[in-house]
Amino acid sequence: MMLQRLAASVELLRTNGGYRRYALARISSTIGTTVAPLGLAFAIIESGGGAAALGLVLMGGLLIFLAVTPAAGVAADRLPRLSIIVACQLVCGMSQLIAATLVVTGTASVWSLAGLEMVAGAAGAFFQPAVKGLVPQLVPPGPMLVQANALLQIANNAVAIIGPGLAGLVIALSSPGMILAWDGITFLASAAVFLTLRLPPPLRQERRRFLDDLIEGWSAFKSRRWLWVLTVLSALTSACWAAGVSVLGPIYATRYLDGAASWGLVTSAIGIGLACGSVTSLLFPPARVGLLMCAAPIPEALLMVSMASDAPLLALAGAGVLTGAAGTLQLITWTSYLQEAIPTEQLSRIMATNAMIGTLLVPISYAVAGPLAEIVGVRAVLGGCALIILGGAAVAVCFRDIRQLITCRTREER
Incomplete structure (x- = not known):
């Protein structure tokens, strides 16, 4: 196979x-x-x-x-x-x-x-x-x-x-x-x-007002519960990544590791994980989309827990590999599923809404991560981010339609 x-x-x-x-x-x-x-x-x-x-x-x-x-x-x-x-x-x-x-x-x-x-x-x-x-x-x-x-x-x-x-x-x-x-x-x-x-000519569509198309796209998005629940989960994990890795990662490395060299090792491990996840998605494409979307954030939480608990550098690198692999496997599977499941005439609006909501909390994370770490400590913020990630994944997996979300080709085989 x-x-x-x-x-x-x-x-x-x-x-x-x-x-x-x-x-x-x-x-x-x-x-x-x-x-x-x-x-x-x-x-x-x-x-x-x-x-x-x-x-x-x-x-x-x-x-x-x-x-x-x-x-x-x-x-x-x-x-x-x-x-x-x-x-x-x-x-x-x-x-x-x-x-x-x-x-x-x-x-x-x-x-x-x-x-x-x-x-x-x-x-x-x-x-x-x-x-x-x-x-x-x-x-x-x-x-x-x-x-x-x-x-x-x-x-x-x-x-x-x-x-x-x-x-x-x-x-x-x-x-x-x-x-x-x-x-x-x-x-x-x-x-x-x-x-x-050279693309095939698009199907002729009825020309409507811009606002009508905008409203229709939002209605198409919110009518699919699995879509907006998983998008909110993505928003939480992206915000935690921005706070815990993008902002506090270098600070953590400076205070508790050997500085840039150690953090460079962790980020390189994440990069290796990204490559591994891409190859995995090619050779072993997941069928259970919903369960994957709920499980994929767990390695990110593991990385932050490892940082918060002062785990050895090798353990941080291992968690980084898992985080990168899970993240890129999730991205490829999710993008492919949306391209299959969403009608072409609505796809870009759905993709845009997904991207907007998924990124919405990132500016807030950029703004508050540093000051909050000065008040409660870097480790406490990292631990809090891990709890948010795990809590969001636990809530998402409680929805039956998410647990039953499978690829279109798997549904056809059944």
Whole structure:
């Protein structure tokens, strides 16, 4: 069976030219976006900013993303998705090239970089629901859809493991502006490849008011209890990850480990887990979607419990591997299931709503994690995050329709 799935994946790449070009376009931009945060951080530092300035820039991009996402989902269901994708890649590419020019010439300021990051955040909000809604137009439903998402994630994870180290070397030898320029070029290359795609003409739909489409998308989302319950669970786990790993992780490593070297080992372990989870989803695609969605956050809670209890570094690395594997397995399975279960004409709005609610608590976590840790301690916040994650998963698994959620192909086999 495993060899059959490998052979099917190779066949997908060999015979489906549309998916092959889609994957190449996605990987092209990922090569840049993986290293861009490092370039942005050091560009802000060179411009005279510190941690607060970096947080301001990242927060601005995220808030714009949240504000624009509902409209982006409607647009992706109303307009040609490929046109939206190409336009977003061009906007992101030009904004990064402008930022690179400002950094290299020494004229960048925190505010100019923040403004360009907000432009990129808005473009990213339109890009995500459109690009995820494109896959079902290229790959037939069923096992091939899971394989398509898994193959793309494997490539993305490989880039994520290699890219940051190379970016650090480039910054040390030249300028963070070179990383931003590289990101801009990869966006433009991605747009060029996307332009080569040939899609079947979309079904003609009745033209309605924008607000009507927005309301319909929200109604379609909330009418599926399994969907909004699992989205709320995703919001809780994302918020805890932002607080416990993104904000407090480096602080924990500085106070209780050996600093950046030890934390680098943990994050590398997470990266290894991401790669393992991608391969697992390709070779052994899960059938029980609901149970997987409830079980996948448990390793994240384990990582935070290990940190809160001062577990040895090796134990933290092991928990990191499990966390990365569970997270990427969950992402691939969930994306594939939505692409199968949601009608194409509603898919982008559902994806956008899922992304918006799933990210809604992250800005709050960024804002309160540090001050709360100063009051009650880093370990206490980490332990609290673990309890929130486990509590959310326990509540979600109590819903019968979630426990019975299985892939469409498994339902057909039955």
